[in-house]
Amino acid sequence: MRVIMLGPPGSGKGTQGERIASRYGVPHISSGELFRDEVGRQTETGKTLQRYLDAGDLVPDDLVLSLIMDRVIAAQAEGGWVLDGFPRTLPQAEAAAKAAADVGMSAQAVVYLEVPAEVLAERLADRGEGRADDSTQVARHRLEVYTEHTQPLLDYYTQRGIIVRIDSSPPVDEVSAAIFAVLDRIDG
Ligand code: AP5
Numbered sequence: 001m002r003v004i005m006l007g008p009p010g011s012g013k014g015t016q017g018e019r020i021a022s023r024y025g026v027p028h029i030s031s032g033e034l035f036r037d038e039v040g041r042q043t044e045t046g047k048t049l050q051r052y053l054d055a056g057d058l059v060p061d062d063l064v065l066s067l068i069m070d071r072v073i074a075a076q077a078e079g080g081w082v083l084d085g086f087p088r089t090l091p092q093a094e095a096a097a098k099a100a101a102d103v104g105m106s107a108q109a110v111v112y113l114e115v116p117a118e119v120l121a122e123r124l125a126d127r128g129e130g131r132a133d134d135s136t137q138v139a140r141h142r143l144e145v146y147t148e149h150t151q152p153l154l155d156y157y158t159q160r161g162i163i164v165r166i167d168s169s170p171p172v173d174e175v176s177a178a179i180f181a182v183l184d185r186i187d188g
Contacts, residue, residue: 001026001187002080002105004087006153007113009142010120010127012168012175016113017084019176024082024187027075031068031085035059036131038067056133056142058149061091069099076105083107088150093157108186110157111179113168117143 001024005013014030021028035053038046045067052059068086075081087093100106115123120143124134133142157163164182168175 001082001183002100002108003082003183004107004110004157005082005084005113006110006150006157006163007168008115008117008120008146008150009139010123011113011115012172013084013113015172016111016168016175016179017082020111020179020183021082023180024080024183026080026082027071027078028082028084029068029071029075029086031064031083031088033084034067034071053133054138056138056145058088058145061089061095064088064092065095069095072096073099073103076100076103080105087153090152090156093153107157107162109164109183110153110162111183112154112157112163112165113175114165115168119169 001020003020005017007013014032017030018028035049039050039053040046048063049059064086072081072083087096097106121139124139125136127134133139154163164179166175166178
């Protein structure tokens, strides 16, 4: 199974991405988690990443690609992947599509999670783990960045006929059931 999670901050990409990965037995690759991990280890790259994450800005495409693409390629040997938070810009989407097509492993579905903006704000404010970028101001900026740079991917993937639109405002289990109902058909 090869799935890309698409949706605004707080829409449930991580929550549902983990569940999809577990159901279909493929690695869950979260760019945000990978970057936070690197920040936590205080490497030179981590220090660079931290500036972008703290501000809620996008990490530059070339740095993202250099950190993620090897993992995507390695996951292909394990049968596929769930990509969560990547691709996030058109250049990232084009680079990922090219690398995947070169080895005949293009994305089978893009799960697009739709949630009203006011629900997103509540979810980020209530998140237990207390991420530094969930403060009201940075969360608002992340949503603006999403709208400007990532929302256009909806058209990109719609044109490729692989968008699966899911209402992600119901409880987590209901959202998962709606996703699995579609992905099971693709997987079967
Ligand atoms: P990233 O970690 O990807 O953050 P994000 O996209 O802003 O998404 P979140 O993790 O906040 O939300 P989510 O959609 O995963 O929802 P979640 O399941 O956590 O990126 C962080 C930063 O890294 C970016 O700002 C950027 O700086 C950088 N970055 C990452 N990738 C990049 C890239 N490719 N290019 C450039 N820069 C990049 O759920 C949120 C909360 O809601 C949780 O508490 C959860 O329990 C709850 N929840 C989820 N679903 C439900 C539900 N159905 N009902 C009730 N509560 C729910």
